[in-house]
Amino acid sequence: MASKTVAKDIITLRGSAAIVSEFFEWLESGKLQRVVLVIMSKATGEVLERWNFSIETDSEVVEKGVSREKSDKEIMREIQAIMRQIASSITYLPCLDDSCVFDVLAYTDTDIAVPFTWIESDPKLIANPQMVKLHSFDTKIHKVDTLVSYKNDEWDEE
Numbered sequence: 001m002a003s004k005t006v007a008k009d010i011i012t013l014r015g016s017a018a019i020v021s022e023f024f025e026w027l028e029s030g031k032l033q034r035v036v037l038v039i040m041s042k043a044t045g046e047v048l049e050r051w052n053f054s055i056e057t058d059s060e061v062v063e064k065g066v067s068r069e070k071s072d073k074e075i076m077r078e079i080q081a082i083m084r085q086i087a088s089s090i091t092y093l094p095c096l097d098d099s100c101v102f103d104v105l106a107y108t109d110t111d112i113a114v115p116f117t118w119i120e121s122d123p124k125l126i127a128n129p130q131m132v133k134l135h136s137f138d139t140k141i142h143k144v145d146t147l148v149s150y151k152n153d154e155w156d157e158e
């Protein structure tokens, strides 16, 4: 497994569309294992929040092209539940007082061709984080689990 990051300060519509469509290409081939959103202090580069979205792909669907049955409505309901959890996470996440920047990490199989805009990255982990696991959702082809880690302020003060 390799983790890769797109580091860019300026984003254009074309650049954004290219990044998003890369994810979909990688998703379709079943080679995207995780997408991580890392929020860092702009001043110090310290990682403050790390949103870990892990993706499990049904390999039979990718390999044999079989289909699965699940209604859009049910999938939407699951996604909405996660959206609500993300929205309410502001009640326990520490305030982000500093200016922040973010990075997107894609964990992929090692055999994929990586577009030149992506570079290898360290995992940008948080030492001794607080962790909260959110609901998962499942299309019957992809299952997405979300784990948010954030800097443990109490630990810092000891």
Ligand SMILES: *[C@@H]1O[C@H](CO)[C@@H](O)[C@H](O)[C@H]1NC(C)=O
Binding pocket: 052, 053, 054, 125, 145, 147, 149
């Ligand atoms: C991210 O999620 C995956 C799958 O749930 C898990 O194996 C991994 O340990 C997590 N990473 C971190 C840093 O929490």
